[in-house]
Amino acid sequence: MKGVLFVNLGSPDSTDPKDVKKYLDEFLMDERVIDQPYLLRAFLVKGIILNTRPKKSAAAYKKIWWDEGSPLIVLSERLQEKVQEKVSVPVALAMRYGNPSIESGLQELADKGVDEVLLVPLYPQFAMATTETILVLAEEIRKKKFPKMSFTELPAFYNHADYVRVLSQSIADELKDKKWDYLLFSYHGVPERHIRKSDITKSHCQIDGQCCKTPSPAHQFCYRHQCYETTRQVVETLGLKEGTYSTSFQSRLGRDPWLQPYTDKTIEDLAHKGIKNLAVVTPAFVSDCLETLEEIGMEGKEEFIEAGGANFYAIPCLNDREDWINVLARWVDQWAATQEITA
Ligand SMILES: C=CC1=C(C)c2cc3[nH]c(cc4nc(cc5[nH]c(cc1n2)c(C)c5CCC(=O)O)C(CCC(=O)O)=C4C)c(C)c3C=C
Ligand SMILES: [Fe+2]
Numbered sequence: 614m615k616g617v618l619f620v621n622l623g624s625p626d627s628t629d630p631k632d633v634k635k636y637l638d639e640f641l642m643d644e645r646v647i648d649q650p651y652l653l654r655a656f657l658v659k660g661i662i663l664n665t666r667p668k669k670s671a672a673a674y675k676k677i678w679w680d681e682g683s684p685l686i687v688l689s690e691r692l693q694e695k696v697q698e699k700v701s702v703p704v705a706l707a708m709r710y711g712n713p714s715i716e717s718g719l720q721e722l723a724d725k726g727v728d729e730v731l732l733v734p735l736y737p738q739f740a741m742a743t744t745e746t747i748l749v750l751a752e753e754i755r756k757k758k759f760p761k762m763s764f765t766e767l768p769a770f771y772n773h774a775d776y777v778r779v780l781s782q783s784i785a786d787e788l789k790d791k792k793w794d795y796l797l798f799s800y801h802g803v804p805e806r807h808i809r810k811s812d813i814t815k816s817h818c819q820i821d822g823q824c825c826k827t828p829s830p831a832h833q834f835c836y837r838h839q840c841y842e843t844t845r846q847v848v849e850t851l852g853l854k855e856g857t858y859s860t861s862f863q864s865r866l867g868r869d870p871w872l873q874p875y876t877d878k879t880i881e882d883l884a885h886k887g888i889k890n891l892a893v894v895t896p897a898f899v900s901d902c903l904e905t906l907e908e909i910g911m912e913g914k915e916e917f918i919e920a921g922g923a924n925f926y927a928i929p930c931l932n933d934r935e936d937w938i939n940v941l942a943r944w945v946d947q948w949a950a951t952q953e954i955t956a
């Protein structure tokens with residue numbers, strides 16, 4: 614019997630710094646997130662980051678937390694429930710870090726008799742720190758606990774016509790009655806090193822401005838290419854004029870070079886260049902979360918206004934929009950009927 618597991622990143626169980634510390638420990642000790650040898654990673658995470666970050670992150674989480682819990686978890690639950698209402702196979706939800714775990718999601722499906730699972734990492738663009746770590750952990754759990762199960766992986770959908778259409782529509786809906794001058798596409802950043810590690814050709818990704826535009830098999834796993842391609846396709850769909858949009862990368866951590874341009878600097882530069890009405894869309898996330906609600910919606914807005922901007926519009930993620938639910942339900946139905954998902 615077939616079933617589906619949606620997997621998102623995860624959040625702490627509460628905004629208590631102790632829970633935030635536990636969550637960050639699991640998250641940052643992942644070798645695909647902080648990709649250093651174990652001893653160095655343990656020193657960086659347990660010896661340095663976890664001494665100060667949990668308190669700071671807990672304060673940020675407190676600003677966005679809902680009565681029902683973490684926005685990312687609540688919105689992912691709504692997504693799972695609404696897709697479940699539209700499809701005939703069981704749909705479960707799991708988080709890569711924290712709860713509900715991938716093991717509990719697979720157990721829920723196994724208890725319903727599922728032995729063929731469509732794994733859906735809830736990330737439009739592939740990254741080692743997101744999609745890959747989900748697939749690797751799910752496979753480890755499958756081998757140990759559910760050896761009779763088989764998996765199909767939903768490929769990154771950054772350029773899927775359905776996804777581009779609903780993302781474009783969500784932007785158009787949000788901006789239709791607003792006066793805006795510039796649309797910034799802000800994606801979660803990753804260290805540049807991650808891009809090179811995921812390059813299957815071992816030579817294509819130079820992060821030089823040209824490689825991501827030059828066709829290559831490396832792009833199947835190039836987060837940077839996939840982000841620029843999402844932007845390009847949405848720009849084409851919406852008919853945006855050159856000079857009214859750009860792409861940037863947010864949420865960097867540590868001293869290594871991360872993908873540039875950085876969102877915080879870009880927001881400031883745009884205000885200094887005279888942009889008064891700025892809209893920001895965050896297509897690396899399908900559910901609103903700390904990085905969209907606090908980093909963009911609060912910090913980003915403050916930076917923009919302080920630098921001379923007037924109006925700042927943070928465009929919500931796809932969350933549980935009906936057209937997005939319909940797209941996911943259609944992909945699930947199509948896979949359940951044919952084993953394939955096509956454009
Ligand atoms: C080395 C550190 C990090 C990498 C690499 C990274 C990649 C990455 N993350 C997301 C999506 C999300 N990240 C979120 C929070 C978050 N991310 C990092 C660090 C890295 N992320 C940290 C330390 C945190 C926690 C909060 C903080 O202290 O700032 C979230 C939000 C979670 C929530 O509960 O709301 C998401 C979602 C992507 C897509 C990505 C690479 C492409
Ligand atoms: Fe992150």
Ligand SMILES: [Fe+2]
Nearest residue numbers: 818824825838
């Ligand atoms: Fe590239």
